[in-house]
Amino acid sequence: xxxxxxxxxxxxxxxxxxxxxxxxxxxxxxxxxxxxxxxxxxxxxxxxxxxxxxxxxxxxxxxxxxxxxxxxxxxxxxxxxxxxxxxxxxxxxxxxxxxxxxxxxxxxxxxxxxxxxxxxxxxxxxxxxxxxxxxxxxxxxxxxxxxxxxxxxxxxxxxxxxxxxxxxxxxxxxxxxxxxxxxxxxxxxxxxxxxxxxxxxxxxxxxxxxxxxxxxxxxxxxxxxxxxxxxxxxxxxxxxxxxxxxxxxxxxxxxxxxxxxxxxxxxxxxxxxxxxxxxxxxxxxxxxxxxxxxxxxxxxxxxxxxxxxxxxxxxxxxxxxxxxxxxxxxxxxxxxxxxxxxxxxxxxxxxxxxxxxxxxxxxxxxxxxxxxxxxxxxxxxxxxxxxxxxxxxxxxxxxxxxxxxxxxxxxxxxxxxxxxxxxxxxxxxxxxxxxxxxxxxxxxxxxxxxxxxxxxxxxxxxxxxxxxxxxxxxxxxxxxxxxxxx
Amino acid sequence: xxxxxxxxxxxxxxxxxxxxxxxxxxxxxxxxxxxxxxxxxxxxxxxxxxxxxxxxxxxxxxxxxxxxxxxxxxxxxxxxxxxxxxxxxxxxxxx
Numbered sequence: 001x002x003x004x005x006x007x008x009x010x011x012x013x014x015x016x017x018x019x020x021x022x023x024x025x026x027x028x029x030x031x032x033x034x035x036x037x038x039x040x041x042x043x044x045x046x047x048x049x050x051x052x053x054x055x056x057x058x059x060x061x062x063x064x065x066x067x068x069x070x071x072x073x074x075x076x077x078x079x080x081x082x083x084x085x086x087x088x089x090x091x092x093x094x095x096x097x098x099x100x101x102x103x104x105x106x107x108x109x110x111x112x113x114x115x116x117x118x119x120x121x122x123x124x125x126x127x128x129x130x131x132x133x134x135x136x137x138x139x140x141x142x143x144x145x146x147x148x149x150x151x152x153x154x155x156x157x158x159x160x161x162x163x164x165x166x167x168x169x170x171x172x173x174x175x176x177x178x179x180x181x182x183x184x185x186x187x188x189x190x191x192x193x194x195x196x197x198x199x200x201x202x203x204x205x206x207x208x209x210x211x212x213x214x215x216x217x218x219x220x221x222x223x224x225x226x227x228x229x230x231x232x233x234x235x236x237x238x239x240x241x242x243x244x245x246x247x248x249x250x251x252x253x254x255x256x257x258x259x260x261x262x263x264x265x266x267x268x269x270x271x272x273x274x275x276x277x278x279x280x281x282x283x284x285x286x287x288x289x290x291x292x293x294x295x296x297x298x299x300x301x302x303x304x305x306x307x308x309x310x311x312x313x314x315x316x317x318x319x320x321x322x323x324x325x326x327x328x329x330x331x332x333x334x335x336x337x338x339x340x341x342x343x344x345x346x347x348x349x350x351x352x353x354x355x356x357x358x359x360x361x362x363x364x365x366x367x368x369x370x371x372x373x374x375x376x377x378x379x380x381x382x383x384x385x386x387x388x389x390x391x392x393x394x395x396x397x398x399x400x401x402x403x404x405x406x407x408x409x410x411x412x413x414x415x416x417x418x419x420x421x422x423x424x425x426x427x428x429x430x431x432x433x434x435x436x437x438x439x440x441x442x443x444x445x446x447x448x449x450x451x452x453x454x455x456x457x458x459x460x461x462x463x464x465x466x467x468x469x470x471x472x473x474x475x476x477x478x479x480x481x482x483x484x485x486x
Numbered sequence: 487x488x489x490x491x492x493x494x495x496x497x498x499x500x501x502x503x504x505x506x507x508x509x510x511x512x513x514x515x516x517x518x519x520x521x522x523x524x525x526x527x528x529x530x531x532x533x534x535x536x537x538x539x540x541x542x543x544x545x546x547x548x549x550x551x552x553x554x555x556x557x558x559x560x561x562x563x564x565x566x567x568x569x570x571x572x573x574x575x576x577x578x579x580x581x
Contacts, residue, residue: 102561195541209540239544307524318501325502327574332567338577340502348504356503360494360513361520363501377527379537384530386538418516419523435541459542 005029009074009169009222016063016073023063023073027056027117030075034119034166037485041142043151043161045080046088047120055117062115071229072115077167079158080121081128082108082213083202087118091204092136093126095330095350105202106234107171107213114229119167123157126352127321128178128206130154131421132414135354140411143186144483145449149408152182158216159186164485169217169226173203175210176309177403177428180440183216184403184452187442187481189469190216191223194459195435196241198227199234207316208239210309210432219479220441220469224248227462243460251467257291259468262396266302267427276402279444279451284400286475287468297392297399302430304381309429310422311365311378317355318362324350357418386434393458398468402427403440403452427454437462441469442478450481488518 005026006015015021031049038044052075059073083089083101090096104112111118125135133141133156141156143149144164151160155172159182162170172179174192183190191214198213205211215226227248234240263284268277288294326332326346333349336342351359365374392399404424414421431438436456443453453472457465473479494514498505505513559572568575 099565102558102564196544235547235549238547239540239542241542241544242547301530304527304530307526310520311524311527322502326567327576328562329565330567336577339579342577343502344499344504347502348506351503353509356505357513357516357520359501359503360497360517363503364489364493364497364517364521367497367500374524374527376537377532378524379539380532380535381527381530383535383538384532386541417519419519422520422523433541 007165007168008218009071009225012074012168013070013225017068023056023059023117024053026073027052027075027119030119030167037164038166040147040485041144041160041164041166042139043123043141043157043164043166044077044120045090045092045123045138045157048087048118051087052117052119059115059117069114071225073117075117075119075168076111077119077122077158077161077170078108079124079155079171079173081124081173081204082171083204084108084118084121087121089121089204090137091127092124092138093350093352093355094137095324097137097331099329101202103202106199106236107203107230110232111229116229122161122170125154125156125354127204127355128154128173128175129317129354129358131177131181131424133157133182134411135352137352143408144485145187146408148410149449150185150411152185152408154178155216156182159183159188159190162186162188162216162218163483165482169215169222171213171230172216173211173213174432175206176313176432177425179214179216180403180428180438180452180454181425183440185408185450187450187483188216189219189223189439189441189479190214191227191439191462191466192431192437193227193231193462194437196239197231197462199237199240201234201236205320207313208320209316210313219473220439220466221249221252223439224252224466246463248463248466251463252470254464254467255291256287256468256471259292259398260295260396261287261292262295262297262392262399264297264299264302264392264399264401266299267401271405271426272402273406273446275444275446276405276407276451280400280402280453283443283453283472286472287400290471290475295396297395299388299392299430301381301384301388305385305430305433306422306425308378308381308385308433309425311374312382314358314362315365315375316362318359318366321355321359354418382433385430389430389434389436398465399456401454403454407446407449407451431456435459437465439465439469441472442481444478445481489514489521
């Protein structure tokens with residue numbers, strides 16, 4: 001090692017463009033950091049050293065030939081939920097321990113076409129089900145700020161890798177907060193785009209009406225650059241939204257004068273840590289000082305977002321995960337005595353405890369006699385919540401609040417009681433139910449641990465959302481703080 | 487709303503999910519806790535609200551009636567647990 005490189009995608013892309021270093025040198029640097037430090041974090045499930053160096057050499061050749069784009073040669077880490085041709089895609093499950101996809105997810109295809117270099121596949125909660133990255137078949141991920149604490153989940157490996165500078169940026173997926181909550185816990189920025197913005201083709205499905213991929217990086221500017229490469233209409237995803245491509249960096253330098261920022265009063269109730277409340281209030285002042293106007297708004301039924309989520313997400317999960325049957329791909333039990341036994345034992349052996357819990361809850365909620373009481377009821381509450389967000393967005397342009405009610409907790413703290421862990425998702429699940437874009441950015445430290453501040457925007461308003469976050473990051477330096485490990 | 491061990495076993499059968507018998511009481515307790523928690527949905531009267539299945543008002547897209555996918559059976563079967571002559575093998579279904 002010994003070489004020093006700037007941090008962040010924007011700075012690395014500029015250095016590559018100026019010829020200060022090559023993509024091969026940069027990729028070697030990251031592979032060396034992963035080899036030296038990831039034994040303590042477990043943020044990667046698979047490291048693709050050889051393939052990454054080949055891709056880096058190709059990126060350098062493309063640049064020499066005058067064919068470089070804005071991200072050519074920049075390395076990234078890829079959540080192990082995106083299918084990658086020729087590289088194992090495990091979804092952190094024993095079920096897919098030996099699964100090598102025969103095709104690339106659209107996101108991977110797009111990042112490859114942009115010339116980005118995949119360093120490896122990052123750890124996560126099994127099938128993206130969890131808020132602590134403790135349900136992975138490949139073991140838990142440690143938080144780089146305090147190795148005894150969780151990095152959040154489900155995209156905990158991506159968050160830990162970026163925070164510890166084992167990748168300059170990473171992909172994540174967010175079904176109920178799985179990009180924003182680990183970004184908050186690890187002190188980085190993470191964006192869940194509008195539902196339908198980023199293709200779900202080749203992204204292993206958990207809850208199809210909620211799942212959305214997005215970038216996790218050091219700054220809003222980096223997220224905007226990465227989203228430019230990730231997003232776009234994909235005819236292979238039936239829920240992909242058909243809109244013209246746009247430049248998500250276009251509003252980064254837009255002044256905030258005239259922008260109305262709402263503070264939902266339900267975000268500041270008794271369950272919120274006092275230090276996090278102070279951080280959010282200070283963030284509001286920073287935005288106000290730059291010309292934004294603040295206004296209190298209300299989302300009266302916000303507290304029903306988690307119960308609605310924990311019906312809808314398991315119901316869709318139980319349906320999606322029925323494809324893992326031990327026949328076409330994935331784990332298969334030894335010596336099945338009949339087809340029923342083949343299904344039951346393959347699934348019983350292949351799935352971990354949290355995945356089983358959610359399949360059971362979802363199957364129960366969808367079963368005859370209970371459908372109206374649970375699934376239909378949750379969908380009615382979903383509309384109620386979406387309408388309340390629409391009403392708020394008739395008054396203001398953006399919503400500001402905390403990402404999580406607490407900072408990262410100690411590993412094992414919620415092992416015996418799933419419901420107390422679910423309660424931590426109070427501020428994140430609503431954006432998925434309503435399909436809204438939402439972003440978490442570092443906004444302070446409480447007891448030496450990062451605090452996430454969350455911004456939520458109207459559907460398809462990512463450019464202004466990123467612009468607001470960028471303006472905040474021009475005035476503050478929380479996003480530049482690094483854990484001691486890095 | 488409490489779920490019994492028998493109900494857990496019945497739901498697991500519906501889901502084709504093999505559970506270790508000694509884990510069933512634990513699942514029953516956790517599932518009961520989750521159902522008690524989601525029962526909070528009943529605090530609000532939703533009788534006049536249409537269910538929302540999807541966050542955006544999407545319509546199914548039409549496409550040209552043209553062949554876009556080629557046969558990739560061999561590629562898809564490379565990661566299957568058991569195949570023979572291009573077929574997926576399972577235990578005998580009909581005696």
